[in-house]
Amino acid sequence: xxxxxxxxxxxxxxxxxxxxxxxxxxxxxxxxxxxxxxxxxxxxxxxxxxxxxxxxxxxxxxxxxxxxxxxxxxxxxxxxxxxxxxxxxxxxxxxxxxxxxxxxxxxxxxxx
Amino acid sequence: xxxxxxxxxxxxxxxxxxxxxxxxxxxxxxxxxxxxxxxxxxxxxxxxxxxxxxxxxxxxxxxxxxxxxxxxxxxxxxxxxxxxxxxxxxxxxxxxxxxxxxxxxxxxxxxxxxxxxx
Numbered sequence: 001x002x003x004x005x006x007x008x009x010x011x012x013x014x015x016x017x018x019x020x021x022x023x024x025x026x027x028x029x030x031x032x033x034x035x036x037x038x039x040x041x042x043x044x045x046x047x048x049x050x051x052x053x054x055x056x057x058x059x060x061x062x063x064x065x066x067x068x069x070x071x072x073x074x075x076x077x078x079x080x081x082x083x084x085x086x087x088x089x090x091x092x093x094x095x096x097x098x099x100x101x102x103x104x105x106x107x108x109x110x111x112x
Numbered sequence: 113x114x115x116x117x118x119x120x121x122x123x124x125x126x127x128x129x130x131x132x133x134x135x136x137x138x139x140x141x142x143x144x145x146x147x148x149x150x151x152x153x154x155x156x157x158x159x160x161x162x163x164x165x166x167x168x169x170x171x172x173x174x175x176x177x178x179x180x181x182x183x184x185x186x187x188x189x190x191x192x193x194x195x196x197x198x199x200x201x202x203x204x205x206x207x208x209x210x211x212x213x214x215x216x217x218x219x220x221x222x223x224x225x226x227x228x229x230x
Contacts, residue, residue: 008153008154034218036221041203041224041226042223042224043116043118043205043207043221043222043223043224044156044205044221045221046220046221049218089155089156098144098161098169099158099161100146100158100219101158102148102155102156102157102158103155104154104155105154105155
């Protein structure tokens, strides 16, 4: 299968601060990108997505930025809360494609 | 959003036995479902794509005779781990493509099944 199996990088932030989680994607043909949140022992939970015709999309407390030039994706979480502590994965797909490929993931710790 | 369930949520079995994991889309029909495997502290790795009424498509390196997939209805896909061994112990996650997902492959994920092979 595809994906990268690495030990997860970790981001530690103070409650109330903003968090920025970064992701580099691999396929220049990818045109659909998703951020997922995964809590321990659970399946991935959809957070926000973005299509390649956009470079920014905002949700509730979250913003995704897409830079196609350097194949980079970021997730910004405003006013991070303890409940945001989880592993965050970016994922990529492409129009008409039948696979979603997950990135390595980042573990977010929120300190109270 | 749509709900995808998995059963069982965890299973412990002896080496050499077979284990079946079910994935159901509860409130929508899913012609396509996906099976992923996740080892501790690692990302999700796609194992196979399950298409209703046809054979599954397996990713490179995944043994189709060991991981049997059946997608007999529009709401149910099953993964059977045959002759399980301790190295098959993992977290197995399924997802179902959303009804609007034919173009962009939006998916809804199940809660996962923890398999432990003794």
